Amino acid sequence: MANQFDVVVIGAGPAGYVCAIRAAQLGLKTACIEKWSDDKGKTLLGGTCLNVGCIPSKALLDSSHKFVEAQKDFAIHGIKHEGVEMDVPKMMARKDKIVQTLTTGVGGLFKANGVTLLEGAGKVLAAKQVELTRGDGSVEIIETANVVIATGSRPIDIPPTPVDNDLIVDSTGALEFREVPKRLGVIGAGVIGLELGSVWGRLGSEVVVLEALDQFLPAADQQIAKESMKIIKKQGLDVRLGARVTGSEIREKEVHVTYVDSEGKENSLIFDKLIVAVGRRPYTEGLLAPDSGVNLDERGFIFVDDHCATDVPGVYAVGDVVRGPMLAHKGSEEGVMVAEIIAGQKAQMNYDLVPSVIYIHPEIAWVGKTEEEVKAEGNEYKVGTFPFAASGRALAANDKDGMVKVIADKATDRILGVHVVGPSAADLVQQGVIAMEFAASSEDLALTIFSHPTLSEALHEAVLAVDGHAIHIANRKRR
Amino acid sequence: QEPILSPAARKMADEKGFNPTDIAGTGKGGRVTKEDVMRHADQNPVAS
Numbered sequence A: 001m002a003n004q005f006d007v008v009v010i011g012a013g014p015a016g017y018v019c020a021i022r023a024a025q026l027g028l029k030t031a032c033i034e035k036w037s038d039d040k041g042k043t044l045l046g047g048t049c050l051n052v053g054c055i056p057s058k059a060l061l062d063s064s065h066k067f068v069e070a071q072k073d074f075a076i077h078g079i080k081h082e083g084v085e086m087d088v089p090k091m092m093a094r095k096d097k098i099v100q101t102l103t104t105g106v107g108g109l110f111k112a113n114g115v116t117l118l119e120g121a122g123k124v125l126a127a128k129q130v131e132l133t134r135g136d137g138s139v140e141i142i143e144t145a146n147v148v149i150a151t152g153s154r155p156i157d158i159p160p161t162p163v164d165n166d167l168i169v170d171s172t173g174a175l176e177f178r179e180v181p182k183r184l185g186v187i188g189a190g191v192i193g194l195e196l197g198s199v200w201g202r203l204g205s206e207v208v209v210l211e212a213l214d215q216f217l218p219a220a221d222q223q224i225a226k227e228s229m230k231i232i233k234k235q236g237l238d239v240r241l242g243a244r245v246t247g248s249e250i251r252e253k254e255v256h257v258t259y260v261d262s263e264g265k266e267n268s269l270i271f272d273k274l275i276v277a278v279g280r281r282p283y284t285e286g287l288l289a290p291d292s293g294v295n296l297d298e299r300g301f302i303f304v305d306d307h308c309a310t311d312v313p314g315v316y317a318v319g320d321v322v323r324g325p326m327l328a329h330k331g332s333e334e335g336v337m338v339a340e341i342i343a344g345q346k347a348q349m350n351y352d353l354v355p356s357v358i359y360i361h362p363e364i365a366w367v368g369k370t371e372e373e374v375k376a377e378g379n380e381y382k383v384g385t386f387p388f389a390a391s392g393r394a395l396a397a398n399d400k401d402g403m404v405k406v407i408a409d410k411a412t413d414r415i416l417g418v419h420v421v422g423p424s425a426a427d428l429v430q431q432g433v434i435a436m437e438f439a440a441s442s443e444d445l446a447l448t449i450f451s452h453p454t455l456s457e458a459l460h461e462a463v464l465a466v467d468g469h470a471i472h473i474a475n476r477k478r479r
Numbered sequence B: 001q002e003p004i005l006s007p008a009a010r011k012m013a014d015e016k017g018f019n020p021t022d023i024a025g026t027g028k029g030g031r032v033t034k035e036d037v038m039r040h041a042d043q044n045p046v047a048s
Helices: A014-025 A047-052 A054-073 A088-113 A191-202 A222-234 A328-342 A371-377 A392-396 A425-437 A442-446 A457-466 B007-016 B034-043
Strands: A005-010 A030-034 A116-119 A121-124 A129-133 A139-149 A153-155 A183-187 A206-210 A238-240 A244-251 A254-260 A266-271 A273-276 A280-282 A315-317 A356-358 A363-368 A381-387 A403-409 A415-422
Touching: A005 A014, A005 A121, A005 A328, A014 A030, A014 A047, A014 A088, A014 A139, A014 A328, A047 A054, A047 A088, A054 A088, A054 A191, A088 A116, A139 A328, A183 A191, A183 A266, A191 A206, A191 A273, A191 A356, A222 A238, A222 A363, A222 A371, A222 A403, A222 A415, A254 A273, A315 A328, A356 A425, A363 A425, A371 A381, A371 A403, A371 A415, A381 A457, A392 A457, A403 A442, A403 A457, A415 A425, A415 A457, A425 A457, A442 A457, B007 B034
Parallel strands: A005 A030, A005 A139, A030 A116, A139 A315, A183 A206, A183 A273, A206 A238
Antiparallel strands: A121 A129, A129 A139, A153 A280, A244 A254, A254 A266, A356 A363, A363 A415, A381 A403, A403 A415
16 A cells, blocks of 8 residues: 555654654655544644643743742832732633643644644554554554654652642642642652742742752752752752652641651651652553564663664654653754654754753753763863852842853863853853854853843853953962 | 864765865864865765
């Protein structure tokens, strides 16, 4: 039978929908399968990121940040007001509207690019056939020259705290609270836990974040992690490291949680809501026929090479369902790479320069290597830092917590890592990503003109500090 | 020393099957730019 499609993408999250759009742009006859639908049976495009991840969490982070600013920071500017209240249902409605706009937008982009949307669950059979099971139970076999798996991830459950979607919720449930919980527990001090804890903490919850590891943000540069912890504590978020949750019990609409602290002592806490944010796992349920030929690795990810090719020629996998950081922009770029490879291009992806961002306020962001990683490699390096407290723009904005840190190779001066906690950290780090893509030395950035007054100047000063000639701070004596 | 290629230069060199060490870089600090790869292609029509 002739192929119905050149490419069939399974999953319409950031990896899948971007792959489908790019493939269609390249002239490939493309279909995208999505099984997620709302309670009225309408298919939801955009995946985790748009529906229950990046976008809704950022909408709530921005609303809650404005509330804190109005409550605590307006007075310093001389702005007087009679008291500020948060209307939680209205905040949620705004978030839902944004999600709806964006997910509908993906459908519009599919139409504009000629991507065929197939509503239902996709299953990879042998010989690159895809079985589509629609909502009404009807089954259809689709012939295609290439398959791209982009089925994403799901929150991880842990036995001591089973999610009941009422008092104990995962990240999805934490984006749907209808009122501010008085006492909120969060398990996991990773990106998701910190962001959700921040949202509800800003609106008045007493938040305790329980983290099993002894180290805070182990993937981040530890100087930045330490600085971030200081700022977070000052803001009132109670982050407890080395706290291993051992059990939970629901009694009269309260969650009783027990945990063992780093000294081995048993503790217990009572919460009105508990968010389980310990991590995410790849989602492949019902995806692969036993003879599909596609293999998983030992952690349940679909096994792929550097070009996202699975063990079956013509079958690719991208995004959270494969190795690498579980980030929307990582998945999207993999989607673009795979579409271009299918179209015959020599596309490649630079996994060394995938930036990370935590959208609390101030933001935490980084790219490249941490000081710990560079040290472990045994290479000699130089470090330049600059605090936002010395930035005119940050002072004018009343947003002066945090710092920029740049690490460069001592011999070649090549920038190895850019790490920021502070206002617009993600955007500053992005400047570092661009510089590093062009293999910039710290001197390259030092010789570049940065507008004044801007937050970007903190990056400029940090690269100047790498060689000990920052202008706006006293430089450390060079050895 | 390893030549430094811009992202677009890297992709084009790969597509044309060039060895990056053969391409003269004119960018900052000897970096190989996309234009350098195009020039190299013009001068080495056999390779493409």
